[in-house]
Structure formats: C-alpha cells, structure tokens
Amino acid sequence: MQNEKDIVIKELNAFLQGQYMGIRAYEHLIAKLEDPEIKKEFQSMQQDHRLHAAMVSERIQTLGGMPVNNEGLTGKIQGFISQMMMPESTENIIKMAIKGEDLYGIQLSEEIVKGDLDPESKNMVESIIDTDRRHLDYLKNLVH
Template sequence: MEHVIKELNEFLKGQYMGIHSYEHYIQKLEDSKIKKEFQQIQQEHKIHAMKVAKRIQNLGGKPVDDEGFVGSIQGFINQLNLPDTPEGLIKGALKGEDFGIQMSEEIVKSDLDDESRELIEEILDRDRQHTFLLSKLIQ
C-alpha cells in the first residue's frame, strides 16, 4: 500500500498545482464569464484534492498539503511564459490541464488498487472535460 499512497500523493500534488495556477489566472482575469468558468474548474480541483486526500487517509497514509517545491517552481516558470491576455491565460490553463492529464495517466498505469484507480480515472475524465471547456473559450 505504501506504493499506492506515494502515487496518490504525487497525483495530489498535481491537483494543488492546478488549484494554485487557477488562483493566479483568476486574479488576472477581468472577463466575468471566463473568470466564472475558471472558478468552477478550480472548485472541481479542490473537490478532487479532498477526495484523493481522503483516499490516502483511508489507506493509512498522510496526504501532502501542497504541490511541493518542484511543483511550485514549475508553476512559477509556467506563469512567466504567458501573456496576461484572456487568450493567453486560457492557453496557460489548457496547457496545465493537458500536462496534468499526461502525468495522471502515468500514475493510473502504475500499481493502484481498484478503488484508487477508479477515483483517478473519474477525476481524469472530468479534467478532459475541462480541456474541452477551455478550448471552447478560445474560439
């Protein structure tokens, strides 16, 4: 179970990275429609983080409570590369969601128990819907 807890904590770090990235984007957005969409996505990441933390606890582990040092550096670098236009912020969020999905797919490939795998796959499906929503905002 130690391996499963470690993988779930890595996934949880990614959720926190997403939450903090959306916080940055929301502060910069002036368009209320886009801001509302970003707030909804951020809220879902928070719910996902709580579910994963609960699963880790149920497995007897201690959930991480932030994205970790590497995640915070990566988030900072990603924010430097984006223009603060609505389109730039949407593209940044889309890039972050895509990256998160790729990393999460790797975690799902590892040795997770069935309940943990189902939880991660459910979250991944929702994250894919986020990319669809974000893509529609650019058009």
C-alpha cells in the first residue's frame, strides 16, 4: 500500500501534467493570435502556468518525489487533437482558451484538490486554481 506522501506526489504530478498542458496549449494559441494586446495577455497567462509548474515541481521535490517534466501521453494526444482543430478567428481562439481554462485548468484540477493532498499542497493547488479562475473571467470578458 502506498504511503500518504506517495499519494500526494502522484496527485501533484497529475496536476503538474495539467500545467504543462496549459503551457503547450497557450503556445499554440499565441502562435495563431494576431491581435498584439490579446497575444500579450495570453503570454502573461502562459507565464502564470510556467510559474505554477515550477511551484508544483518544487513541492514534489520537497516531498521527496520526482516531478514529471511534460504533459504525459494523454496530454500530448489532447494537444495534437487541439492543434488539428485550431480555430482561425480571434474570437474562436479565445473560446478555445476558455474551454481549456475551465475544463482542464479548473474542473479537473478541483478533482485533484478533493483528493488526499496534505494541507500545504492543497493550499498551493487552490491558489493556482484561483489564478485560473481569474484567467477564465478575463477570457469570458473578452468574448462578451
């Protein structure tokens, strides 16, 4: 049976893969954007995901684990599919970012928080999800 620390490390690594998915998704979205102001905001959101990935990696190391360094096979497949379906218009690019932040950044991440995280890890993940919520609000305001 796994001890509690191993379970926390496993869940944090799953969360970390999601951060890498976000970084990669924003790379593709940024490449398609033409509006310089929106591109700048997307770059800022991508930087948040990079910072969060570094924070989660450090937490995993502090717990004695080995952090993953990519989005994993499922994330790569999802990224490939997303690239194939990449929209052209700025509005549709924003809508794609909304879907990614909402489904992957918030909803799936909240499932991890419900798990067996220690208090420090849970607080860190909740703080990251709060940032994702601010991203989502900003993106929704762009469309409306």
